[in-house]
Amino acid sequence: MQARFDHITLSALSVCTGPETRTLDDDAGLYADSPGQLERMRSMVGIDRRHVAPRGVTTLDLCEAAARNLLSAAEIDPGTIDAVLCVTQTPDHWQPCNANLLHGRLALPKTAAAFDVNQGCSGWVYGLYLAAAMLEAGGARRVLLLAGDTVTHCIHPRDRATVPLFGDAGSAALVERSGEATPAWFALHSDGTGHGAIKVPAGGFRQPSGPDTCVESTAEDGSVRTPESLFMSGIEVFNFTLREEPGAVRELLAFAGAEAEDVDAFVFHQANPFILKNLAKRLRLPEEKVPMDTARRFGNQSSASVPAALAHDLGRILARERRRVLCSGFGVGLSWASCLLDIGPAPHIRIFQYQL
Template identity: 40%
Template sequence: MAKSTFNKAKVSAIVTCVPENHRFLEDDIDTLYNGDIKQVNRIKKSIGLNKRHIVDGDVTTSDLCEKAANKLLYDMQVSKNEIDAIIFVSQTPDYFQPATAAYLQGKLDLSENCAAFDVNQGCAGYVYGLWLAHMMIETNSCSKVLLLAGDTLSKVVNPLDSNVATLFGDAGTATLIEISESQNPSFFTLHTNGKKFDTIIQPEGAFRKPSKKIINDERIFETSEKRSLKDFYMDGAAVFNFSIETEPKAIKEILEFSGVTQESIDYIIFHQANKYIISNIARRLKIPLDKAPSETTGKYGNQSSASIPSTICDAINNDVNEKELNLILSGFGVGLSWAACQLTLDKIYCPDIIYYK
């Protein structure tokens, strides 16, 4: 297990950008639910789905992250020469080559002295990105790191696949991590179970041909007009079981490692898989639901690597703008990977979610 404590870094700002284009669950009632409004209402009530924001045309994850980054840099009055590194966390890059981070470094007109690299991570990716940024500052390699995390999974989900089509929304986020003299340490724990890599997978599209010798779940090869091997696949039941089994342990682990009590945590921000999963995890941990926001999925969809910063901007931005908060951030999913951190956000810049038109 990767376990880290950092004392020199802080999060100063978080900005989230989502596409203005959106769809309500009812918009797919005929194509996905045979016109059954009762089924739609059951899904809205049980899972918490309602609306998702998705890109149209040629808009990519980098476009959303670029807009979020420009707002952050302008409003925070950060000189573009001050950014020492840019980390792009996503599983929907613009290109296989070059790294989208390099492309964004040029688009944002950052200094040539800026390091730039991509991290191929999804649901736990934001915590992974924070871990890397904190490490870079802790080792005196950087003073300011720009973390850009986002995904446009609507581009890889078959719109006819009722198992996943209505789950996922698109978003791009920008987070500024910088050197700090604060006495508030940050704590991280990270895990991986790659033996279950095919629980969430896009089988085709890269360089390995899908093979039953490697992929264990034979349902992945069951294709139709609703899903090809180039489309996103998820074993929903396995993901649910993984989530409710690992997340309570992950939260207890980060609390023990950081030495803080659950009662002293202001909010636990989970990856917004869906409301049903989050409420189940919260119940197992005996966390009051108002301490574990779960409404963001219903407004914007499951935003993969962007869901944690998006939830901060959506659900608690007024609080983090005005006072010091002790938080736990916890991501879990594709990989299978899970990661948690305990940190303090102290009157950071965190505006309402902005829209990409």
């Protein structure tokens, strides 16, 4: 589906990354039998280091730290927040949702709406769409959009295909109704037939946790997983991305009546530099317009990766100047979502590491 909004603005952004920094060398033990593969993980996939959260530090904690930083640095009175949305697939509990817990921790007013959105790598754009719809409908003037995941907590420590890719982070964005005309275009997509490409098979209500869901098995490539571990098919995800993303970007540009040259930066979900380079190549975009240093330095941060790239790769510019940015997330679901909007000057844009 497509939608256009005319009066929303992203006015502040904080991103909090996991407190521990891991380099690829820390994971060398996974490739003890093939040191060449370790080197190619480094040179080809391109993730140098990751910020991860240890057990006990959750998405809720990372989002709370990001939100507190945003509210205090941008001098926002929590009493003026009309709604809080939390995009995550790694909540603290089955019930209640993270947004309600954060509503309590941040002392937001009882007049504020609070709910979670269960999406991953496309989730920040989905959340921004919902925030925009709430603002445009007139019931809200200020929405706090929180998005984050601790995907590393879902991955088996001996899954050599997946461990070195992921980091953990939480983000907080302040989305407000703007007085001036600030058009934003959205296009949201999904393909549920591809659900098996990225999946945690057990631990929900279809196959609840039990002795059988903790049994380890070793895949063809030597990766170890249990039914409760995240499974990701690199091949399927790669092909999905190159099949759907270029068309989605072109569709959104056509909907907005814009050309690729009009866009200052294409901020894609920071899956890894390898996939981003291939995407840039396929769309014939110059690499300087496709930020990927966030993936390189922090790892794949799932729903927090787009705001992290806005803060890390573009933060200095966006703090001072206005830029036309196309944001696009793609992944688990399968699900992909893109938006085109002007961001900045937003004086408070910051990315920082969680302090234990």
